[in-house]
Amino acid sequence: MTVESTAARKPRRSAGSKTGTTRTTAQSADAPAADAPPTAAKRVTAKRAATKKPAAKPVVKAVAKPAGTGTDPDLVQLLTPEGRRVENAAYDPYVAALTSDDLRGLYRDMVLTRRFDAEATALQRQGELGLWASLLGQEAAQIGSGRATRPDDYVFPTYREHGVAWCRDVDPTNLLGMFRGVNNGGWDPNSNNFHLYTIVIGSQTLHATGYAMGVAKDGADSAVIAYFGDGASSQGDVAESFTFASVYNAPVVFFCQNNQWAISEPTERQTRVPLYQRAQGYGFPGVRVDGNDVLAVLAVTKWALERARRGEGPTLVEAFTYRMGDHTTSDDASRYRHDDERVAWEAKDPIARLRTYLEASNHADEGFFAELEAESESLGRRVREVVRAMPDPDPFAMFEHTYADGHALVDEERAQFAAYQASFTDVEGA
Amino acid sequence: MTVESTAARKPRRSAGSKTGTTRTTAQSADAPAADAPPTAAKRVTAKRAATKKPAAKPVVKAVAKPAGTGTDPDLVQLLTPEGRRVENAAYDPYVAALTSDDLRGLYRDMVLTRRFDAEATALQRQGELGLWASLLGQEAAQIGSGRATRPDDYVFPTYREHGVAWCRDVDPTNLLGMFRGVNNGGWDPNSNNFHLYTIVIGSQTLHATGYAMGVAKDGADSAVIAYFGDGASSQGDVAESFTFASVYNAPVVFFCQNNQWAISEPTERQTRVPLYQRAQGYGFPGVRVDGNDVLAVLAVTKWALERARRGEGPTLVEAFTYRMGDHTTSDDASRYRHDDERVAWEAKDPIARLRTYLEASNHADEGFFAELEAESESLGRRVREVVRAMPDPDPFAMFEHTYADGHALVDEERAQFAAYQASFTDVEGA
Amino acid sequence: MTMAAETVTSRTVTSQSMALAKAINESLRKALESDPKVLIMGEDVGKLGGVFRVTDGLQKDFGEDRVIDTPLAESGIVGTAIGLALRGYRPVVEIQFDGFVFPAYDQIVTQLAKMHARALGKIKLPIVIRIPYGGGIGAVEHHSESPEALFAHVAGLKVVSPANASDAYWMMQQAIQSNDPVIFFEPKRRYWDKAEVDVEAIPGPLHKAKVVREGTDLTLVAYGPMVKLCLEVAGVAAEEGRSLEVLDLRSVSPLDFDTVQASVEKTRHLVVVHEAPVFFGSGAEIAARITERCFYHLEAPVLRVGGYHAPYPPARLEDEYLPSLDRVLDAVDRSLAY
Amino acid sequence: MTMAAETVTSRTVTSQSMALAKAINESLRKALESDPKVLIMGEDVGKLGGVFRVTDGLQKDFGEDRVIDTPLAESGIVGTAIGLALRGYRPVVEIQFDGFVFPAYDQIVTQLAKMHARALGKIKLPIVIRIPYGGGIGAVEHHSESPEALFAHVAGLKVVSPANASDAYWMMQQAIQSNDPVIFFEPKRRYWDKAEVDVEAIPGPLHKAKVVREGTDLTLVAYGPMVKLCLEVAGVAAEEGRSLEVLDLRSVSPLDFDTVQASVEKTRHLVVVHEAPVFFGSGAEIAARITERCFYHLEAPVLRVGGYHAPYPPARLEDEYLPSLDRVLDAVDRSLAY
Numbered sequence A, B: 001m002t003v004e005s006t007a008a009r010k011p012r013r014s015a016g017s018k019t020g021t022t023r024t025t026a027q028s029a030d031a032p033a034a035d036a037p038p039t040a041a042k043r044v045t046a047k048r049a050a051t052k053k054p055a056a057k058p059v060v061k062a063v064a065k066p067a068g069t070g071t072d073p074d075l076v077q078l079l080t081p082e083g084r085r086v087e088n089a090a091y092d093p094y095v096a097a098l099t100s101d102d103l104r105g106l107y108r109d110m111v112l113t114r115r116f117d118a119e120a121t122a123l124q125r126q127g128e129l130g131l132w133a134s135l136l137g138q139e140a141a142q143i144g145s146g147r148a149t150r151p152d153d154y155v156f157p158t159y160r161e162h163g164v165a166w167c168r169d170v171d172p173t174n175l176l177g178m179f180r181g182v183n184n185g186g187w188d189p190n191s192n193n194f195h196l197y198t199i200v201i202g203s204q205t206l207h208a209t210g211y212a213m214g215v216a217k218d219g220a221d222s223a224v225i226a227y228f229g230d231g232a233s234s235q236g237d238v239a240e241s242f243t244f245a246s247v248y249n250a251p252v253v254f255f256c257q258n259n260q261w262a263i264s265e266p267t268e269r270q271t272r273v274p275l276y277q278r279a280q281g282y283g284f285p286g287v288r289v290d291g292n293d294v295l296a297v298l299a300v301t302k303w304a305l306e307r308a309r310r311g312e313g314p315t316l317v318e319a320f321t322y323r324m325g326d327h328t329t330s331d332d333a334s335r336y337r338h339d340d341e342r343v344a345w346e347a348k349d350p351i352a353r354l355r356t357y358l359e360a361s362n363h364a365d366e367g368f369f370a371e372l373e374a375e376s377e378s379l380g381r382r383v384r385e386v387v388r389a390m391p392d393p394d395p396f397a398m399f400e401h402t403y404a405d406g407h408a409l410v411d412e413e414r415a416q417f418a419a420y421q422a423s424f425t426d427v428e429g430a
Numbered sequence C, D: 001m002t003m004a005a006e007t008v009t010s011r012t013v014t015s016q017s018m019a020l021a022k023a024i025n026e027s028l029r030k031a032l033e034s035d036p037k038v039l040i041m042g043e044d045v046g047k048l049g050g051v052f053r054v055t056d057g058l059q060k061d062f063g064e065d066r067v068i069d070t071p072l073a074e075s076g077i078v079g080t081a082i083g084l085a086l087r088g089y090r091p092v093v094e095i096q097f098d099g100f101v102f103p104a105y106d107q108i109v110t111q112l113a114k115m116h117a118r119a120l121g122k123i124k125l126p127i128v129i130r131i132p133y134g135g136g137i138g139a140v141e142h143h144s145e146s147p148e149a150l151f152a153h154v155a156g157l158k159v160v161s162p163a164n165a166s167d168a169y170w171m172m173q174q175a176i177q178s179n180d181p182v183i184f185f186e187p188k189r190r191y192w193d194k195a196e197v198d199v200e201a202i203p204g205p206l207h208k209a210k211v212v213r214e215g216t217d218l219t220l221v222a223y224g225p226m227v228k229l230c231l232e233v234a235g236v237a238a239e240e241g242r243s244l245e246v247l248d249l250r251s252v253s254p255l256d257f258d259t260v261q262a263s264v265e266k267t268r269h270l271v272v273v274h275e276a277p278v279f280f281g282s283g284a285e286i287a288a289r290i291t292e293r294c295f296y297h298l299e300a301p302v303l304r305v306g307g308y309h310a311p312y313p314p315a316r317l318e319d320e321y322l323p324s325l326d327r328v329l330d331a332v333d334r335s336l337a338y
């Protein structure tokens, strides 16, 4: 591990925080207990929001209706696209304790994640990777939610959660193995409580639910978070995971990144109503959050995770965001969507908006940004070097790990393969 | 077909109606256009409800929220368990045109269906059937919804919709083939627009949705109704059918008979909130109706079917009812549920309540009931006779209908089987 | 390479006569007792004790937290079992009938079978999926199928099927202790067949075939419900002066070709019997591999007796569809006539 | 019983060189034009034209009502296609990749395959399920599998796979016209291979194998992506003085054993090649049945070359995993050495 990775430097700590206080459970005592607070928000000056004084403790009255009921409410948003901090009595407490360091940390996470992602895209173009699924545009959704988790929580990603992996201290170069074609995942899920990437859409939501059922059985207060996309919401497995999570009151947060597209299909091909509303019919709350607002995502995810810890069961969080790039490097989005859509979303860029806010409220100075730029470059370099050095696996690896306890046929085939390989050596040797 | 079957006597007509007017689409003009009317109901005397004068045309204001939103409303009920007619401005129009004949027809359908069901149970005990799945207690849910359909509508049943089959003029003895083990269904689904029984839980909801998509493509104004149970609501297929139906705005009614049990599991093992609420998160209305009240079921189903015809898309109807018997003849419900529950539901019997109402409002006299008793007996007799006479299929039937266009291997195996069979004849002949 | 079948060490004092279903019940009970991580999951496994009563009494004694009635969703059952296994549990999942495993097929094939390899061995999936399978009980559609080939073809799964109560007891113990996913096919029509079960015995390896009757003229290979039939066939054949050796494979993946090979090298004739359709069934793999191993020993091609290429027929036809005494004898005759 | 392969009548004037993917595209276009009941359904089949562009331009020309982008749910796609077929439509369904067919497996196996039989022939299910399959394109997990055996074992389904553009065009026409469900496996690594396609030809029967190279010493049997490899093997072997006959099965269910038998009676040696794992793969069924039919003709056991009993490996290993020129030649050597 080299110095440029947050993950490496401050393992299992809040982004940029030296003390890690924002990650403690104790803090949840401040949080409102209601299922979901009202989402009405009012604008305050960036200046005011930037003061360290925690927002006044809100008196949130328990609402009978979970969030996401009835007519579509506004997004939960704490930071406008223009970088202004807006007040939200319900969710402010979840970010109230963030220090300047924390805020810079979130910014740094997003910048480095984007840099890593760009590097991977470049490596694919250079033929070093077979494929890459870019998270461009979804940095806030991933860093905000990833930073909301505790080390003992467990994360079940799709194939695009590079930012969440970053928050979980997974060495980013580890993520590249499967895209390079040297393994199908390969990291140890238990060393960072970050499960392997799952490609079969939706499957992991059931694993997350089962894992959460196990957490509850153990009497632990950890929580589980399952990532999936807007397209995935149509899969039967996702619906079944909602049912199981609800029936067993499992401590799981369903985190749907609605990036508006499932390859070439817009969200309207999956649903006629906002996705967060899906939850209610399964008996738990759903909330839509501005997925390009890292503070809002952090707050909403913390709220949901803490509900889970308190034994209040599952939550669905819909992070409303946008896939700025192609679906993967194999895709060509120009075939099915207009540039204006992308342009409109560029104005809501998660990194730009936090930068405006940081600058306007003097949370960061030029030095910080310059240093980060350098760090970013060095991350890119490291990723490049590591990937290029990644060796092809030994052919005999094919015969490893199909079974934990062995299998006679595998032994037989391995032996046949060895004999076959040896036949060349013999010839060559002869 | 013998005389005792309504199905046989009045093919494709409304129950007991000589004119069939209650089945015409034209009538839907009377119906309120709102998504779902409020469910508040007030009691009126049985006497008053019994007058032929149609209820005043209600002015139902279009409500933004579909039925089944927010807190659990009362059941839609038009007839109390005690047999009193209650007023319901929203749904009364759908039953306003029912004549005494119609009402007696509904009663007759329920009685004969129950009789048929009892006969089948008896035949199973006598070893004539391998299994029977009784509908005891669910007569109103099935007759009410079945009688709401038009001949050109299409029905996708589970394995328990004997009452719906009755309404679709399917010869009831046809239903017994699969339970006797002489076929796996075997009737022609297209002759009565009544699909084969489906055993793999939930699968048929997708077939219904696809069929409805086809109806819409054809520009027809038919509707489709898919039956499934409370247990089935957990299956991924059912959720996927909700998504497809909503996205394609398919003219399909999802009719869930919540009979409180999925074999030994109470509905709480499938959901924490009332099932009809599931619909909203998929973008269409859900309504809970008293499934033991044939009038309410008829009204709600008609409303839902007419929405579908008008191009307003799918509806979920949850018929709240009770499985009075064992799951099937192989089951022993005493292992997992208390008698008191059954006793409580007996007080809500669908047939008894309609009888009370018919008697109290002079819709039927002793002669009717006596005649029906005789008809019932004769139905039982016919069923018994037909079943006992059902021959075992020819062994060569195994090789038929696996494919429509033939298959070389089937031909080969048929020939081998013939040779094998012949080897005995040869020996016996020798 | 070839080994004779191992005999289970039997101490009569701990042995008792038990129906196959009861033997599995006892085995599950023992597993629940000895390992707090073992869970039972499925539809109706709780109060009802399963539709075949295989889990009878377990929820009462171990509680709803260990013996779990699940929602009616097979993909959900297997998918959450995977999550529970990742958390350190050892779920034993019941699929109510053979024909209802297919909604879970995706989770089994794309997730359960591959996750250990995907993680380069870093995580284990010790999950047993119990499936009552096969015909002969006069059931309706989807309740009589034999889909074992659809699992054996998939690497990452182990597939076993006991033929008698004693094996049912011990193989279930071993399957639960296995760190690999095991698809455990229970021959439902043998649920009520009794046999001596010695709960203190030292069982042989899970994936080893057994010679259940020795013979010299022809080898009959079967597993699960067809072993009993093959023993009957051997009995009848003996009266006709033919000495048939009967092998109980017990495991379909891995498949103990060594034991089959040893037998065929002796008898030079092989007939494979299973309920599943012949086309692409286990018999094909056995025939292909044994022919390769015993090319110069075989005096006749390996013959297969099984279901036809048709959906499982309605109950009144199943006796014609399933391998029967006569059909197997016919194959024996044909083999020996070469 | 045995018949030589039929040759497609070719009129050069209507013939043009076309990539395999384009040939399917043209075939779908023709079907959409000639039968208003034909529909295309799947994920991304519309504007995108599918991830392999096989449906390119079809939605533009035939509208969203005939070329339907579906929600992301394979069970839903196949399940609704069944409903549409019941309404009289002829849906051609695309599954995006081989590894994603499993969520639809239940609908395919328990519903699609059995519904015609269940209705005693009263209803027909003319549905084609297109599956780009197989490896060799350096893809990530679930994008390179060959699950054909898992469908061939199931009665009620027909399973085919073209090896070249011409067959792709015609077999698709025939599959769509078939009144039975057809699982249409498209060899994705051959999508870009060009061949002459005569769109006015009179094709031979869909389920008939073709002798694509005549030979006398040994028969190589393959289908889909492996046919090209086998032709290459035959070329190399010819240089070594060995005359290999190559058969393109085209159809896995039904499987044209007659054509295979005829060839093997001549060559007396058979090697079967497929990408799918050998264990319980097509090769097993072919070996078993051909050994039965040609017991006295075979001079060597039927040998099989295919994938190993392991999940499809990461891309950098696939060349080792897949049958290769050398691995097939090795099997040829071994067979001829008997």
Ligand SMILES: Cc1ncc(C[n+]2csc(CCOP(=O)(O)OP(=O)(O)O)c2C)c(N)n1
Pocket (backbone or CB within 6 Å): A160, A199, A200, A201, A228, A229, A230, A231, A232, A233, A259, A261, A262, A263, A323, A327, D043, D072, D074, D096, D100, D103
């Ligand atoms: C079961 C399954 N079907 C199809 C695919 C092919 N596929 C890969 S990604 C994708 C779209 C996913 O969309 P969404 O869930 O919105 O996630 P996103 O890619 O937008 O992050 C599809 C169809 C798959 N991986 N798995």
Ligand SMILES: Cc1ncc(C[n+]2csc(CCOP(=O)(O)OP(=O)(O)O)c2C)c(N)n1
Pocket (backbone or CB within 6 Å): B160, B199, B200, B201, B228, B229, B230, B231, B232, B233, B259, B261, B262, B263, B323, B327, C043, C072, C074, C096, C100, C103
């Ligand atoms: C996929 C599948 N899993 C399991 C079963 C076994 N099974 C048959 S009926 C049933 C319960 C169904 O409950 P519900 O949907 O409420 O319908 P009900 O029987 O109450 O009418 C179960 C589990 C099945 N038929 N299909």
Ligand SMILES: [Mg+2]
Pocket (backbone or CB within 6 Å): A229, A230, A231, A257, A258, A259, A260, A261, A262, A263
């Ligand atoms: Mg998306």
Ligand SMILES: [Mg+2]
Pocket (backbone or CB within 6 Å): B229, B230, B231, B257, B258, B259, B260, B261, B262, B263
């Ligand atoms: Mg029920």
